[in-house]
Each structure stands twice: as structure tokens, then as C-alpha cells.
Amino acid sequence: xxxxxxxxxxxxxxxxxxxxxxxxxxxxxxxxxxxxxxxxxxxxxxxxxxxxxxxxxxxxxxxxxxxxxxxxxxxxxxxxxxxxxxxxxxxxxxxxxxxxxxxxxxxxxxxxxxxxxxxxxxxxxxxxxxxxxxxxxxxxxxxxxxxxxxxxxxxxxxxxxxxxxxxxxxxxxxxxxxxxxxxxxxxxxxxxxxxxxxxxxxxxxxxxxxxxxxxxxxxxxxxxxxxxxxxxxxxxxxxxxxxxxxxxxxxxxxxxxxxxxxxxxxxxxxxxxxxxxxxxxxxxxxxxxxxxxxxxxxxxxxxxxxxxxxxxxxxxxxxxxxxxxxxxxxxxxxxxxxxxxxxxxxxxxxxxxxxxxxxxxxxx
Amino acid sequence: xxxxxxxxxxxxxxxxxxxxxxxxxxxxxxxxxxxxxxxxxxxxxxxxxxxxxxxxxxxxxxxxxxxxxxxxxxxxxxxxxxxxxxxxxxxxxxxxxxxxxxxxxxxxxxxxxxxxxxxxxxxxxxxxxxxxxxxxxxxxxxxxxxxxxxxxxxxxxxxxxxxxxxxxxxxxxxxxxxxxxxxxxxxxxxxxxxxxxxxxxxxxxxxxxxxxxxxxxxxxxxxxxxxxxxxxxxxxxxxxxxxxxxxxxxxxxxxxxxxxxxxxxxxxxxxxxxxxxxxxxxxxxxxxxxxxxxxxxxxxxxxxxxxxxxxxxxxxxxxxxxxxxxxxxxxxx
Numbered sequence: 001x002x003x004x005x006x007x008x009x010x011x012x013x014x015x016x017x018x019x020x021x022x023x024x025x026x027x028x029x030x031x032x033x034x035x036x037x038x039x040x041x042x043x044x045x046x047x048x049x050x051x052x053x054x055x056x057x058x059x060x061x062x063x064x065x066x067x068x069x070x071x072x073x074x075x076x077x078x079x080x081x082x083x084x085x086x087x088x089x090x091x092x093x094x095x096x097x098x099x100x101x102x103x104x105x106x107x108x109x110x111x112x113x114x115x116x117x118x119x120x121x122x123x124x125x126x127x128x129x130x131x132x133x134x135x136x137x138x139x140x141x142x143x144x145x146x147x148x149x150x151x152x153x154x155x156x157x158x159x160x161x162x163x164x165x166x167x168x169x170x171x172x173x174x175x176x177x178x179x180x181x182x183x184x185x186x187x188x189x190x191x192x193x194x195x196x197x198x199x200x201x202x203x204x205x206x207x208x209x210x211x212x213x214x215x216x217x218x219x220x221x222x223x224x225x226x227x228x229x230x231x232x233x234x235x236x237x238x239x240x241x242x243x244x245x246x247x248x249x250x251x252x253x254x255x256x257x258x259x260x261x262x263x264x265x266x267x268x269x270x271x272x273x274x275x276x277x278x279x280x281x282x283x284x285x286x287x288x289x290x291x292x293x294x295x296x297x298x299x300x301x302x303x304x305x306x307x308x309x310x311x312x313x314x315x316x317x318x319x320x321x322x323x324x325x326x327x328x329x330x331x332x333x334x335x336x337x338x339x340x341x342x343x344x345x346x347x348x349x350x351x352x353x354x355x356x357x358x359x360x361x362x363x364x
Numbered sequence: 365x366x367x368x369x370x371x372x373x374x375x376x377x378x379x380x381x382x383x384x385x386x387x388x389x390x391x392x393x394x395x396x397x398x399x400x401x402x403x404x405x406x407x408x409x410x411x412x413x414x415x416x417x418x419x420x421x422x423x424x425x426x427x428x429x430x431x432x433x434x435x436x437x438x439x440x441x442x443x444x445x446x447x448x449x450x451x452x453x454x455x456x457x458x459x460x461x462x463x464x465x466x467x468x469x470x471x472x473x474x475x476x477x478x479x480x481x482x483x484x485x486x487x488x489x490x491x492x493x494x495x496x497x498x499x500x501x502x503x504x505x506x507x508x509x510x511x512x513x514x515x516x517x518x519x520x521x522x523x524x525x526x527x528x529x530x531x532x533x534x535x536x537x538x539x540x541x542x543x544x545x546x547x548x549x550x551x552x553x554x555x556x557x558x559x560x561x562x563x564x565x566x567x568x569x570x571x572x573x574x575x576x577x578x579x580x581x582x583x584x585x586x587x588x589x590x591x592x593x594x595x596x597x598x599x600x601x602x603x604x605x606x607x608x609x610x611x612x613x614x615x616x617x618x619x620x621x622x623x624x625x626x627x628x629x630x631x632x633x634x635x636x637x638x639x640x641x642x643x644x645x646x647x648x649x650x651x652x653x654x655x656x657x658x659x660x661x662x663x664x665x666x667x668x669x670x671x672x673x674x675x676x677x678x679x680x681x682x683x684x685x686x687x688x689x690x691x692x693x694x695x696x697x
Contacts, residue, residue, distance in 0.1 A: 167670075333499075
């Protein structure tokens with residue numbers, strides 16, 4: 001209670017906003033989050049060192065870094081999309097289906113507009129159109145999710161389970177079960193390099209930087225955190241929760257569409273049921289990155305670190321188990337184990353913190 | 365009576381009857397004894413899974429790992445029976461599979477009970493864990509036959525009829541297991557202390573805890589029981605298809621969850637009925653098997669399922685929201 005009064009006092013002073021932010025950041029947020037980030041950073045470095053020591057000739061190589069860069073971008077973008085939904089206290093299980101639907105529709109546009117005998121400028125136009133329309137499709141899918149969650153009142157998990165079925169269904173209707181292909185010009189998005197850096201990695205980095213800025217420095221980001229940590233408080237502070245939710249899911253849908261575009265570019269094919277385990281992986285990355293499943297907390301930077309650590313681990317395991325046929329199954333097993341282990345660690349450390357704060361009450 | 369007209373069960377029953385009549389008019393094959401038997405047969409496994417899912421949803425939880433449990437128990441049981449060359453009764457297979465399922469369910473329970481990890485995330489994790497464990501440590505090879513006991517079970521029928529074309533079909537005796545499970549779950553939820561506790565936890569965990577209910581013990585019962593049901597459903601599924609496919613079932617959990625939710629179980633917990641769930645299962649099974657009879661192409665079935673799922677969850681959610689608003693305005697006045 002005394003904390004709360006202090007906040008009000010600070011706000012009443014002339015320099016209210018600044019000192020409020022400073023207090024908020026310095027006393028609570030930074031300390032806790034930084035500890036989480038630090039732990040995550042150490043884990044990432046630790047995995048990297050172990051893998052490098054185990055396979056000094058294979059792991060720490062430029063070629064390996066480049067191939068890891070390709071692999072982690074899609075899942076990184078999906079992870080950020082998942083994190084956004086989770087910070088509001090929801091979840092988005094439809095991400096994968098949005099990505100696949102986008103990939104399929106992009107492929108339809110590309111093959112229709114830029115067939116084999118089409119001049120260069122028109123190919124460029126087709127690629128541009130495909131990307132724009134793809135992102136719009138993602139936004140529309142996300143808006144449907146947001147509408148169902150915010151205005152109809154369906155719990156996020158069920159709404160996105162339903163819309164996932166719907167989007168996958170549409171994907172099946174369009175493809176009739178077969179795979180669709182991209183065009184050569186589009187493959188640069190998924191397979192090209194700029195100055196030795198894979199283009200997907202650049203896209204992922206751009207998304208991460210933009211989202212870090214949005215989450216930390218925009219009113220939208222602030223509203224998102226507030227809505228997630230206490231929806232009632234956010235209504236009473238004049239925020240239209242429903243609008244924020246609608247925008248969040250639209251943004252999350254757009255990011256999923258972007259991932260779909262990258263996937264189409266990299267694999268040059270689009271299937272209704274590609275990457276079914278991506279939703280689980282995105283969830284794992286978000287949880288690993290310190291996003292609270294009950295909403296309100298989570299940093300994009302943590303998520304980026306989680307993507308790196310998981311990629312190091314999964315590539316390393318793949319290299320170690322190269323000759324064993326079940327490497328993929330072992331990965332599945334270890335992902336499941338990891339997600340549970342991390343949730344347990346989070347819960348236990350949270351409990352210890354709570355117990356410590358009960359034992360040593362701060363002087364009022 | 366008036367109250368009954370407003371329940372979810374009533375809506376689902378009306379939709380189900382309309383759908384059946386519509387399909388029946390368009391394609392008279394639908395009401396043939398053979399088709400009815402086929403539909404009943406394909407609802408056995410889903411019905412058993414749905415009973416488990418119902419219990420979890422009433423308790424306010426969510427379990428997506430039951431398909432992984434089912435396929436693991438089924439596959440491991442078949443492997444064990446082949447390894448010891450056992451050719452006796454199906455009952456033994458059923459018991460082994462149920463025990464393996466129970467064990468996996470208890471793993472779920474300890475993660476959820478002791479650490480209070482959100483059930484969806486815990487079971488998403490264990491789904492991957494169990495299935496990965498099965499495929500990596502036990503085996504990923506397709507087994508194209510099953511032990512004798514299972515074979516005999518899959519061929520046994522309660523009632524047999526001869527179709528006009530001369531083929532013999534019948535009501536598969538697995539339906540008895542489904543009936544038994546339904547009765548047990550009904551009695552459990554209706555007349556036992558543990559059933560009351562499950563409803564109480566789903567209504568409000570906090571209130572349940574304060575009124576002296578041992579939440580962790582109840583959760584152990586719930587997830588253990590659900591795991592056991594998954595084991596039973598899994599082995600029946602394996603017997604029906606006469607194969608041990610380690611990639612089976614996983615990924616179809618949504619169909620079952622959709623059936624339970626359509627049947628009126630409230631996903632936030634505290635509400636759900638056995639009758640509604642059975643109607644929901646019937647609706648999903650009819651849609652999955654019979655839309656093709658009235659000329660809905662198979663690729664549209666997922667779209668239809670998605671729309672029905674959204675509408676089915678949307679209507680009660682919207683009504684709830686409106687009711688909450690009414691309370692609020694009443695209070696304001």
C-alpha cells in the first residue's frame with residue numbers, strides 16, 4: 001500500500017512521469033528481468049561452449065552459423081508473435097496455420113502472376129504484391145482471432161484452436177491436399193545473403209529490434225503490459241482493453257504471415273500441414289525467454305536469447321546424433337522435457353522469492 | 365422443461381437431429397443398420413477419450429497429452445505382448461495398457477499438482493515428451509498386426525446382421541467398454557465426493573482450497589484417471605485398426621476437445637455433463653464420417669469443423685459476457 005501511495009505522490013510532483021518510470025524500472029522491473037536475462041545469457045553461452053568443445057571442427061564454423069541463421073529465423077518470428085499474445089494473458093495456437101495459409105496464398109499469387117515467361121519488372125511486382133497481400137492475410141486472420149477473443153469473449157486458447165482448424169481447413173480447400181510451390185525470384189527471401197548474413201536472419205533481427213522498441217517505448221507496449229498484468233486496472237486507467245487485444249492479435253497474425261513468407265522463400269513449397277510442431281516450439285521459446293504464461297511480463301530480448309540457445313542445442317544435438325535415425329524424435333523428447341523443466345524452475349524461483357518477501361517485510 | 369430448452373444439450377441435440385435428418389434425406393444409406401453400426405464403432409475411442417477430457421475440463425484444466433498417452437500405451441502393450449508371445453484374452457492387453465496410461469497420467473499429475481504449472485502448457489510439454497520418448501526409446505516402426513487376443517476382440521460383435529449385399533456386419537463389442545466408462549464417469553461426477561471436489565476445483569480453486577478440499581490429491585486422481593482412460597481408448601483403437609502405428613492419434617486431440625466443448629462443458633471449469641459430451645461426440649463423429657455422404661468434399665470438412673467449433677464456443681461465451689454486463693449495470697443502478 002505504501003508503495004502505491006508513493007507512486008501517487010510521485011505522480012503529483014511536477015516531474016511525475018519520469019520518476020514514476022525510473023522507480024518502476026529501477027526497483028522492480030530491471031532487477032528481476034535482468035536476473036532472468038543474465039541467467040538466460042549464461043545458458044546460451046554455456047550451450048555454445050559445450051557444443052564447441054564437443055565438436056571443435058564442426059560447430060564453431062561460419063557455415064554452421066549461416067545455416068543456423070536460416071533455421072532460427074522462422075521460429076524466432078513465430079516466437080515473438082506467440083510472446084505478444086502471451087503477454088496479454090492469452091495464447092495464439094493458430095500461428096502455424098496462419099503461416100501456412102499465407103505461404104499457400106502467396107504461392108498462388110506468385111505462380112499466377114509470374115509464370116516462366118514473364119518479364120523482370122512484372123516478377124518484381126508479383127513478389128511485392130505477394131508479400132503485401134500475404135501480410136494483409138495475416139492481419140485479417142489475426143483480427144478474426146482478436147474479435148473472437150475480445151468482442152465475443154471466447155477464451156484465447158479455444159478461439160485460436162477453432163480458428164486454427166478453420167485456417168488449416170481453408171489451406172486444404174485451396175491446395176486440395178497437395179503441396180504448392182514458389183518461384184525462383186522469391187527464393188532469395190529465404191535463401192539469400194547480404195554481406196554473408198542470411199536474409200531471414202536479417203528479417204528476424206529487424207522484427208526483434210522493432211518489437212523491442214514498440215514494447216519499451218510506445219504507449220501500445222505499455223498498454224499491452226498493463227492489460228496482461230491486470231486487466232481491471234487497465235480498464236480503470238482508461239484503456240480500451242478490447243481494442244488493445246484486437247491490435248495485439250492482428251500484429252501477432254501479421255508476424256505469423258511474415259514467418260509464412262520466409263518459410264515459402266526458404267523451402268520453396270507451401271503445405272497445409274507444414275511444421276505442425278512450430279506452435280509447441282514457439283510456446284517453448286516464449287516460456288524459455290521468460291514470458292509469464294499468466295500475462296504481464298516478458299521481454300523480447302529474453303526471447304531472442306532463448307531462440308539462440310535452443311538453436312545451438314538443437315543443431316548440436318543433431319550433429320551429435322547424426323548417424324542415429326531418431327535424432328528428430330530425440331529433439332521432440334528433449335523439447336518436451338525442457339519446457340517442463342523451465343516451467344518448474346520458474347515456479348520454484350517465484351515461490352522462493354515470495355517466501356523471502358514474506359519473511360522480510362520491508363519497513364513501511 | 366423450460367429450463368431444459370435453454371441448455372446446451374438441447375441445442376446440440378437439435379443440431380444433431382437436423383443434421384441426421386438432412387443427411388438421411390439426401391442419402392438413405394445413412395440410416396442403414398450397417399452405417400449406424402459403423403458410426404457407433406468409430407465413436408467408441410473418441411467417446412472414451414471424451415469422458416476423460418470432460419473430467420479435466422470440469423476441473424478447470426486442459427489436457428492435450430492424452431493422444432500421446434494413448435498411442436504410447438497401445439504401442440508399448442502390443443510390443444510387450446508380442447515379446448512374451450501372449451495370445452490369451454484381450455482383457456490382459458486392456459489392463460496393461462490402462463496401467464501404462466495411468467503411469468503417464470500420474471506424471472502429468474505430479475507436474476501439474478506439485479508445481480502448479482498451467483495445465484495446457486504442462487500437457488503440451490508432456491505430449492512432446494511422451495511421444496518423443498515412445499519414438500526414440502521404444503520404437504518408431506509400424507507394426508502391421510496385433511496379438512491374437514486383440515484380433516479376436518476386434519472381430520467380436522454384440523449383434524450381427526447380414527446386409528442386403530450379403531456381407532456380415534455387427535455392433536462391435538467395444539461399445540460395452542464405452543458404456544461401462546460412461547456409467548462410471550456419470551456415477552463419479554454425480555454421486556461421489558471426488559466428483560463434487562472436481563466440480564468445486566473447476567468452479568473456484570481458491571474457494572475449494574479454503575473449504576478444505578485437497579486440490580493436489582484431487583488433481584492426482586483426475587490426471588491419473590484420464591491417463592488410464594487414454595490407455596484403454598488407445599488399445600481399443602489399436603485393436604480396431606489391427607495395427608500398432610506409433611504415429612497414430614497424436615494430432616487428433618482437437619476433435620475430442622471440440623466434441624466436449626460443443627457438448628456444453630465450460631472451458632473455464634465447473635460445468636459439464638456426460639449427456640452433453642455424448643451428444644457432442646455423436647455430432648463430431650457424424651460430421652467426420654457423413655459429410656461426404658451429402659457431397660461435402662473431404663477438404664471442406666475441416667472448415668466446417670472450425671466454423672462449428674467457433675460458433676459452439678462463441679455462443680455460450682457471448683451469453684456469459686452479456687450476463688456479466690447485465691450484472692454490472694444492475695449493480696451500477
